[in-house]
Amino acid sequence: MKINETTVNNIPIIDIRTDKFKTFTIRISFRNTLDEKTTTVRNILSRMMVKRTKKLRTETELVQFLAKYYGAHLTEGTTKRGDSHVVNFTIEFANERFIHEDLNIFNDLCEFLNDMLTTPFEYNEEWSAFLEQEKRLHKNKLSLLMDSSMQRAYINMLNIMFKDEPNRHMSFGKIEHIDSITLDDIMREHKKMMKEDEMVILVVGQTSDEEVESLKKIYSRDNYVKLPYHGFDGQITNVINYQTDYEKIEQAKTILGFRIEKKQADMMSARIFNRMFGGSAASYLFMNLREKLSLAYQIHSELDIKNGVLFAIAGVDFNRVKETEIHVMKELDKFRNGEFTEEFLEESKNQFLSARLDSMDKPKGVIATLYGHFLAGVDFEYVDEQLSRVTRESVINVAKHTHLDTVYTLTGGETNESETL
Amino acid sequence: MKVKHYKDIDETVYHEKMNNGLEVIYIKKSGFNKKFVTYTAKFGSIDNDFTVDGTRYKIPDGIAHFLEHKMFEKEDGDVFNKFSQKGANANAFTSYDRTTYLFSCTENFYENLKLLMDMVEKPFFTDESVKKEIGIINEEIKMYQDNPGFRVYNQLLESLYQKHPIRIDIAGTLESISEITKETLYLCHETFYAPNNMVMVIVGDFDTEELFDFIRTHQENRNIEDLKEITHHFEVEPKAVLERISETSMNVSDTRLMLGFKYLEHGEEDKYNEAKRDIIMMFALDMVFGAQSKFYYEMINESLIDESFNFGFSAEHTYGHTLFTSRGSNSKEVVDRILDIIEEVKTTDYFTEEMLLSQKRELLGDYLSSLDSPEYIANQYTKYLLDGNNLYEIPSIVEEITLEDVKATFVEVLDPKYMSESLVVPYE
Numbered sequence: 102m103k104i105n106e107t108t109v110n111n112i113p114i115i116d117i118r119t120d121k122f123k124t125f126t127i128r129i130s131f132r133n134t135l136d137e138k139t140t141t142v143r144n145i146l147s148r149m150m151v152k153r154t155k156k157l158r159t160e161t162e163l164v165q166f167l168a169k170y171y172g173a174h175l176t177e178g179t180t181k182r183g184d185s186h187v188v189n190f191t192i193e194f195a196n197e198r199f200i201h202e203d204l205n206i207f208n209d210l211c212e213f214l215n216d217m218l219t220t221p222f223e224y225n226e227e228w229s230a231f232l233e234q235e236k237r238l239h240k241n242k243l244s245l246l247m248d249s250s251m252q253r254a255y256i257n258m259l260n261i262m263f264k265d266e267p268n269r270h271m272s273f274g275k276i277e278h279i280d281s282i283t284l285d286d287i288m289r290e291h292k293k294m295m296k297e298d299e300m301v302i303l304v305v306g307q308t309s310d311e312e313v314e315s316l317k318k319i320y321s322r323d324n325y326v327k328l329p330y331h332g333f334d335g336q337i338t339n340v341i342n343y344q345t346d347y348e349k350i351e352q353a354k355t356i357l358g359f360r361i362e363k364k365q366a367d368m369m370s371a372r373i374f375n376r377m378f379g380g381s382a383a384s385y386l387f388m389n390l391r392e393k394l395s396l397a398y399q400i401h402s403e404l405d406i407k408n409g410v411l412f413a414i415a416g417v418d419f420n421r422v423k424e425t426e427i428h429v430m431k432e433l434d435k436f437r438n439g440e441f442t443e444e445f446l447e448e449s450k451n452q453f454l455s456a457r458l459d460s461m462d463k464p465k466g467v468i469a470t471l472y473g474h475f476l477a478g479v480d481f482e483y484v485d486e487q488l489s490r491v492t493r494e495s496v497i498n499v500a501k502h503t504h505l506d507t508v509y510t511l512t513g514g515e516t517n518e519s520e521t522l
Numbered sequence: 523m524k525v526k527h528y529k530d531i532d533e534t535v536y537h538e539k540m541n542n543g544l545e546v547i548y549i550k551k552s553g554f555n556k557k558f559v560t561y562t563a564k565f566g567s568i569d570n571d572f573t574v575d576g577t578r579y580k581i582p583d584g585i586a587h588f589l590e591h592k593m594f595e596k597e598d599g600d601v602f603n604k605f606s607q608k609g610a611n612a613n614a615f616t617s618y619d620r621t622t623y624l625f626s627c628t629e630n631f632y633e634n635l636k637l638l639m640d641m642v643e644k645p646f647f648t649d650e651s652v653k654k655e656i657g658i659i660n661e662e663i664k665m666y667q668d669n670p671g672f673r674v675y676n677q678l679l680e681s682l683y684q685k686h687p688i689r690i691d692i693a694g695t696l697e698s699i700s701e702i703t704k705e706t707l708y709l710c711h712e713t714f715y716a717p718n719n720m721v722m723v724i725v726g727d728f729d730t731e732e733l734f735d736f737i738r739t740h741q742e743n744r745n746i747e748d749l750k751e752i753t754h755h756f757e758v759e760p761k762a763v764l765e766r767i768s769e770t771s772m773n774v775s776d777t778r779l780m781l782g783f784k785y786l787e788h789g790e791e792d793k794y795n796e797a798k799r800d801i802i803m804m805f806a807l808d809m810v811f812g813a814q815s816k817f818y819y820e821m822i823n824e825s826l827i828d829e830s831f832n833f834g835f836s837a838e839h840t841y842g843h844t845l846f847t848s849r850g851s852n853s854k855e856v857v858d859r860i861l862d863i864i865e866e867v868k869t870t871d872y873f874t875e876e877m878l879l880s881q882k883r884e885l886l887g888d889y890l891s892s893l894d895s896p897e898y899i900a901n902q903y904t905k906y907l908l909d910g911n912n913l914y915e916i917p918s919i920v921e922e923i924t925l926e927d928v929k930a931t932f933v934e935v936l937d938p939k940y941m942s943e944s945l946v947v948p949y950e
Contacts, residue, residue, distance in 0.1 A: 121553040123531070123890040160822075164814045168880040171887030195887040199531060234822070241828040244775040245849065250668045348773050349949065352664040382613075383606030392600055395657035398665055416665045448607050451629070455609045458555040458628040464894060 102461065104471065107313075110321035115471050116313055117305040125207060125306035126193045126464040129214065129319065130472060131298040132328060135186040135267060140179070141239075141274025142282055142290045146221065147177040147188050148235045149228075149287065154213075154220045166213070170206050171195040175217075181272040182476065183332040183407035188294065190217070193464065196307055211315040218320050221291035224284055232287060236279050243276045251399075251416070254354035254511040258412070261344050262358040262507040268333045268408055295320075299328040301475060305467045330476050332407035335360050342507040345422075352416045353512035357429055362502040363409040369487040370495035371411075374503075375404035376449045377496070378436060379413055383448065385432040385441075386413060396425055411503060422510050436500035439493065446496060450488055457484075523734060528914045531893060535914065536730055540741045543718025543749055547907070548733055549725045549899055557726035558626045558896040559635060561642050562904050564721075565589075565714030566619035567692040568840070571755040574713050578755070581710065582701040583687070584659070584694015587616040589710055591655055592647055593623065601641045610634040616692055619838060620908060621714075624900070631726070632736055639740055642720075645711045647704035656699055663693050670772050670946050671847075674780045678845065678944035681765040682782045685757040688841050717741065718749045723904050725896040756840050761786050761940060769945040777947045779853040781860060784940040785842040793910030796837070798919050799931055803835035803844070805881040805923065806932040810867055811846070814880070817863050826856055835935065838909070844936055853945060861938055868933050873925050882920050889916060 103118040133139075157163040167173040173194035180187045192214065197206050246252050256271065263269035302316060337360050361371060379386035379402025390396045399416040413429045435441065460466030474480055523538040536548040567587060571580050593614070594601045605612040610627035623642050627634050666672045676691055683689040693699075713719075724733065763784055811817055811833050821827040827848050835844045848856050866872060892898045899913070906913040 119553070121551070122894045124894055159819070161814055161816075161819050164812075165880065168814065168884045170883075171890075172884030173887065174891075193891060195890045199890050200886070237825060238822075238828050241776075241830070241849070245828075245830055248670050248774045250773070350773065351667040352661065381606060382602040382611070388600065388603065391658060392595075392602075395654050395661075398658050398662040416661060416668075418661065418664075444607070448609070451609045452606065455611075455628045459611075459626065462554050462556040462896065 102467075108325065109313075109317050111325040112320060112322055113301050113325075113475070114313070114316055115301065115303045115475060116308055116316075117303070117467055117471060118308050119305065119467075120307045121462070122306050122464055123196055123199055124193055124464060125196060125304065125308070125312075126191065126468060127210075127214070127316075128303045128468050128472070129190045129218070130301045130303070131188045131294050132182070132185045132476075133294070133298045134328075135181060135184055135270060135272075137267065137270050137275070139290055140186055140270060140272065141278040142286050143186065143188050143294065144179055144274045145232070145235050145239055145279070145282055146287050146290055146294070147179065147190070148239060149231065150217055150221065151175050151177045151190065152235070153231060154216045155223055156216050170204065170210060171200060173206070173210060179272045181270075183330055184267070185328075185330065186272060188298075190214070191465070198307070207312050208315040208318070211318045214319045218295070221288055224288050226284075229284055232282075232284055236282060239274075240276055240279050243273060246273075250348070250350050250511060251354050251414075254356055254509060255414075257344075257346060257511065258356045258358055258507065258509040261342055261509055263335070266333060266335060268335065268410070296322070297326065299326050301472065303468045303471060305464045332363065332409060334363075335409055337362060337504055338506070341505050344507070345510040345512060347512060350511065350513040353419050353422050353510055355415050355417060355422050355425055355508070355510040355512075357413040357426060357505060358507040358509070359411040359413070359503045360506045361406070361409045361411055361499065362504075363406075365502040366499040367491070367495050368406050369484075370491045371404060371406045371499045373446070373449050373453060373488075373491050374436065374496045374499040375402055375411065376452060377441060377445060378402050378432065378500075380404065381449070381452060383445075383452075385435060386429065389432060390415070390425065390428050394428065396421055396428065419512050422512065426508055430505065433500060433503065436497065439497050441496075443493065446491075446493055450491060453488060526914075530917065531890070531914065533893065533914060536734070538734055538738075540717065540738060542741050542744060542746045543716070544741055545721045545907070546734070546737055547721070547723045547903060548728065548730065549723070549903065550727065550730070551725055551896055551899075552727050554725075554727050554896060555628045556626055556896050557628065557631050557724070557728070558624070558900050559638060559725075560622050560624045560723045560900045560904055561638055562620050562622040562721045562723075562908070563642075563715045564619065564719050564908060565621050565710065566617050567690065567694075568618045568687040568756075569714070569754055570687055572713070573753040573755065574750050579709065581706055582694065583690045583698035584692070585699075585702055585706060585710055586621055587693050588655065588659060588699055588702050589707055590614045590616045590621050590623075591659060592651065592707060593641060593645065595651055596641070596644075596646045601637065604637055605634060608634050608637065610637075612638070618688055618692065620904075622901070622904065626896070631728075635736065636740065639737075642715065643744065645708060645715075647707045649704055652702060652704050652707065656696075656702075659693060659699055660696050663691070663696065666691070666693070670774045670778050673770060673772060674778045674847070674944050674946045675845075677768050677770060677946070678780045678782045678942060681768045681942040681944060682763050682784045682843055683841065684760050684762070684764045686759045686841050687756075713750065713752060716749055717744070717746055719752065721904055721907060723900045723907075725900045759786060759841070763940055763942045765942060767943045767945070769947060771949050772946050774946055774948050776849050777851055777853050777945060779846075779848045779850075779856060780944045781846040781848075781857055782942050782944070783844045783936050783938070784942070785837060785844065785935045785937070794919070796909065797906070797911040797916075798923065798927075800835065800837065801885070801916070801919060802923055802927050802931045803935060805878065805885075806873070806928045807833050807835060807844070808881060809873060809877045809928070810863060810932070817859070821856070821859065826850065826852055826859065842935075853943075857943060864936050864938065867929070873928050875925060878923070878925055878928065882923070885920055886917060
């Protein structure tokens, strides 16, 4: 695998050359500050962009066009990274080498991507009905997400824990913001995205200089844009918020939200700590709460170190919510007190390396890893060096600077256990 | 050992049947860091009535899944932990007709392979550990009960089928799993985890001889000679559905619909034609209901469906059905429109050569993309193998499919006489 980073037409291009895949994957990423006012607009905009273009005027025409290129897959998605909102367009398609037909797939699809990226510049009233359709479909998508009781619990948790902080916003926007969006909002956001966002093109597959030449057709910018990459600064308080909501559900979903003092805790040590605490099948939460105590089937922890946040998430019996909270805290205390073996620490570090190698076997995994490196301005050697510096003391230090902030429970039980016990 | 190279897709498969009956398949992926292994027993949730050694057994629902959970626990601790110590990620899953144990790693491969084989081959159950597992699995069952997609699906299977065990949740129920004892687990293990009832698929970049020598030595050391024959019993499933409509209420934002068409006409078809039929149905459904179709476009425009609309066909030896899922308050109209378009396809020349060519191209593209994934290869190779087919022969099956095949199969499989509707509606 060979990685070439160049700048073409004022856009950074990360070309990852490998012959182990039978496909090509191109991702175009746009990044800007996460802003409540624009996340919903950016979601509707990206949906519209992958469905109709100037040249392919209906969804059917566009799908048929992609089908001709052996079912090229075009998708869009938005994510939250630190304090940024990222809009991704990804196209995956077969390498011509395996196809017995004379098609210039790579080049044609780069031209198509240009058509896709520039179409919103020409939106006019004719596109209004299409906008209304996409607003309705996005609304449906968000209400569908809320049909999952775990997702409801998670969103409620964010709203309580980050009451007045922008970290409460989800990457897909808000249902109540959809109705008022106009075509002007969409066009304005598109212009801003094309001009002011940090834009990157990543490509993985058996590329050659010929393919890189085709990539130039995707887009051209007047200026090179590089934006700062930060996380949110959360406030550590000594008060723990408790909230329990009741619904007709079969199992309680309980989430413990922790804040990590970012300035005190090393980022790589926090990653390793999360693996050991609840981020793997060998973790303390999994081994002790699930396997030994049979408290839960679902139990794990998730880390967003850029924003200094850790969640422990469990699906438990209505009557065992408080017991779960107590045991999660006991497990955390074990790390604070250094009750873990040197072997477990080394295993967890090895797991981290193994997961990275694993992701390098998937086109999208390669892209995600390399995009992460691009944002953080690091490379594999730097990450390896950071990992080698993780010690028993640095993991204990992360655990000591991890503070419980909020305990949220969505339950079907009849009493508020968190208050009664 | 048999070796086959598939030139067009540049893949090589090595296949050997061990002396004790275990089938081992190695698929070489040059340049991949990841090593992926599946070890599969032909024992799934529907295998709850069987005869072995002249005795017939009816075992509790959910036992295949329960056994899968218990195999990770041994006298000296949890095997998850040991895989983790060796840098591997292990997992397992149970489906209607098989249980698969798997791991992936980038290092310590042979140690992990030995761990997997020992874990699956050497059971250890106690009364106490069986009791403890009931608690965890009960939480798993409850987690699924809170999932509207799962509820609408299970309710549909309960309506479509009258007797077939597919209508029972793979995990069983709290009542059924409470009946499980260590004795029944040992019986199931001895019966279904015998080497001649298992398949191992390995994907990665290895020295072929070293790999097969390692597995051969391990399997020979097991000294298993007494291989038993298993007879499965299924009650005859009537063609008719049990209930036309079923409904339940949940905390959902809008009504969920799942429409099913039961299809039991098959039975004695040869394996190759079953694989061909599955691909034909995938094509036919996509041409009529997929994102390129007139139906989909109109239904989206009329706000009758949204992007959650989906469909699929699934058939094995003893069951078969086509499912449609949709979301929205106008489920009745959605059902009517699906029935209208089925009728239109039956009575007109709906399918065209151009549509079929487009399907074939798309499938080939998706297929190539799937071959970039060791997980996909291992899981799908196992599925095709157990069904008596070969994953790497898909392109040649696709070549053969004609428009006539598509229409005939679509008409045969989607018969509104054998239809059920399952609804999950919001609480009032």
